Amino acid sequence: MxxxxxxxxxxxxxxxxxxxxxxxxxxxxxxxxxxxxxxxxxxxxxxxxxxxxxxxxxxxxxxxxxxxxxxxxxxxxxxxxxxxxxxxxxxxxxxxxxxxxxxxxxxxxxxxxxxxxxxxxxxxxxxxxxxxxxxxxxxxxxxxxSELDVKHRILSFLLLLAEQHGLSKAEVITINLPVTNQEFANCVGTTRESVNRLLSQLNKEGLIQVERNRIIVKDLEALKQLRETK
Known part of the structure; x- marks a missing residue:
């Protein structure tokens, strides 16, 4: 060595x-x-x-x-x-x-x-x-x-990725994790289509930016508030 x-x-x-x-x-x-x-x-x-x-x-x-x-x-x-x-x-x-x-x-x-x-x-x-x-x-x-619906499971997992794998800079968090939407779905017990829809919605709302091999979280607090909304 x-x-x-x-x-x-x-x-x-x-x-x-x-x-x-x-x-x-x-x-x-x-x-x-x-x-x-x-x-x-x-x-x-x-x-x-x-x-x-x-x-x-x-x-x-x-x-x-x-x-x-x-x-x-x-x-x-x-x-x-x-x-x-x-x-x-x-x-x-x-x-x-x-x-x-x-x-x-x-x-x-x-x-x-x-x-x-x-x-x-x-x-x-x-x-x-x-x-x-x-x-x-x-x-x-x-x-x-066991306790959350699909939307809240996806949001919770996205926030977990930001916490464990995210790199923070100027209030933006970059998750450099080359994971497919199917793998994302496999983590939270849902379908790839459900993940696609919610990530696309969050992207349109300007909360995240989905790129090849990474997700950029633009508004972490907004994601947290959305997760807490029933």
Whole structure:
């Protein structure tokens, strides 16, 4: 591993408090991988081999129902790790992970990662926080899907993307996420046509600007108010 990799480890919350010697130990058990655009890192139900950390790029995780339809669980960016659940049991991967764009990853075998947490309690504590945050996010999404109508689900998810993936500049938020409207629909349990209609409406009203591979939020407060309107 190179010094640049050492610095990159500091980008991950789990490793931010490690000293140079501890970072060196982590480097020794990491391997670097490049996932091509649209490539599968692992599939739902396959043997759990490694924990992954995103250096650069985007990953989506999704489950597939009996009819073959995708239900997207999450979009993950640089600084995130996956999977978040099931690390401490022998169960297979709980979802499929796919690279949305070419993605640079660090990988650590599951057994080695468990040993690392035994050696470094600070990493174990942070891991519990990460998992707690992910559980809260999934609970919020479940509540959104079960309690809100289609319009409010789409608005809530759009605001979530702005919060998690948006870049703010001069009161404008740019969401650089090359996600299709079908993938957007798969996240909120609706049809592509419903997403198309609402995004087109918001675009005409000047609240957002839909471009290729990105959405520009022009009026965040107006979107929030619209979401709160019953």
């Amino acid at each position: 190179t010094k640049s990799t050492n610095r990159m480890l500091k980008d991950f919350m789990l490793f931010q408090d490690l000293n140079d010697e501890e970072l060196r130990q982590v480097e020794e058990i990491c391997s670097q991988r490049i996932a091509a655009k649209k490539s599968i890192i692992f599939t739902e139900g396959s043997h759990k081999e490694a924990v992954y950390f995103i250096q650069e790029g985007l990953i989506k995780t999704y489950k597939t129902d009996e009819s073959g339809h995708e239900q997207i669980v999450s979009f993950l960016k640089a600084g995130d790790m996956f999977p978040h659940t099931g690390l401490f049991n022998a169960n297979p991967y709980p979802a499929t992970a796919e690279a949305i764009v070419e993605t640079s990853l660090l990988a650590i075998s599951v057994a080695t990662f468990e040993g690392l947490m035994m050696q470094m309690p600070s990493i174990a504590i942070k891991m519990m926080r990460v998992m707690g945050d992910k559980i809260k996010e999934l609970q919020d999404k479940l509540q959104m899907l």
